[in-house]
Structures are given as C-alpha cells and as structure tokens.
Amino acid sequence: MTWQMCALASAFFAGTTAILARVGVQGIDSNLATALRTLVVLLFAWSIVWAQGTFKTLASISLRTSVFLVLSGLATGVSWLFYFRALQVAPRAAAVATLDKLSLVFVVLLAAIFLRETVGWKTMCGVALMIGGALLVASDNTNTKPQNTPTSTHAAAPRDFIPNASRAAQPSDSQQ
Secondary structure, eight states, X not given: OOHHHHHXXXXXXXXXXXXXXXXXXXXXXXXXXXXXXXXXXXXXXXXXXXXXXXXXXXXXXXXXXXXXHHHHHHHHHHHHHHHHHHHHHSSOHHHHHHHXXXXXXXXXXXXXXXXXXXXXXXXXXXXXXXXXXXXXXXXXXXXXXXXXXXXXXXOOOGGGGSTTOOOTTXXXXXXX
C-alpha cells in the first residue's frame, strides 16, 4: 500500500472518528470520553503489535526515540482532550474537524523551523487555501441544529443523535 493510500485511509477514519466521537462525547465529561477512547486505541494498537510479533524489538528502541515518542504521545493526548471538548460544545462536528485539520499549518511551520524542510510556493499557496477554506467551513452556520451540551437540562439519549429518528414511540410531554 502506498503512502498516499495510507494517508487517504487515515483521513477517512479520522472523519469517521469525528462523527462517532461527536455522538459518544454527549452526556459525559469530555476528558472521560478521551480516556475511554485512548484505552480502546491502546488495546487495539498493542493487539496488532502482539499479533505481528514486533513487541520483541521493544528493548532495542533508543533513548532518543523513546523520548520523542513520549513527547508525541503527550502532544496527542493534549490534542485529543481539546478535540473532544470542542466536539462536545461546538454547534457542528464539521467545524471542529475543519479547524483541527489546520494542524497542517503547524506541521509545515514546525517542520520548516525544526526539521529544516523547504517550503515552496505551492505549499504556501496550499496552506493559505486550507486556512481560508477552514475559516469558511467553521463559520458556516447554515445547517446548525440545537445540540445537547453540558448545560442541557436532560441527559442525551441515543435517539437524540439519530437523524430523522421516529419520535412516534416517544410519549409527548402531555402524556408524561
């Protein structure tokens, strides 16, 4: 599988993650949601490492590699905490995911500074277009629906997150 195919698969699953997390984070503390998600990722990743047998090379990892992986893990954790909180309180999942993808801007900037990567005019134009596009998508309120937020007066039920779910089976306020 090429790196481009892997990157597109990553983008697809990241998009899926945003939708699933948006539903899953409602009604619970966003930090608890992040912790539960992280546990699933941990178990999933270690099951793959175990199945492939690559855990045998764990002792050969250098200190430098370990330090950077720990720092990367901490940055990922902080990113996920903010991401889940944004999903919980934002009016639209698309707005959160779009702004989150502005991480590309920071990758280009940090790679140029710390990794001495060259930034050509095509990259700069692409980054500018991404910033403009992200700002447009994030500011688009045409399809905003009311959301259950942490300040809601009732707990979120699964039916609250299913589009066009039939409410016929639900008793009306006058019947309760």
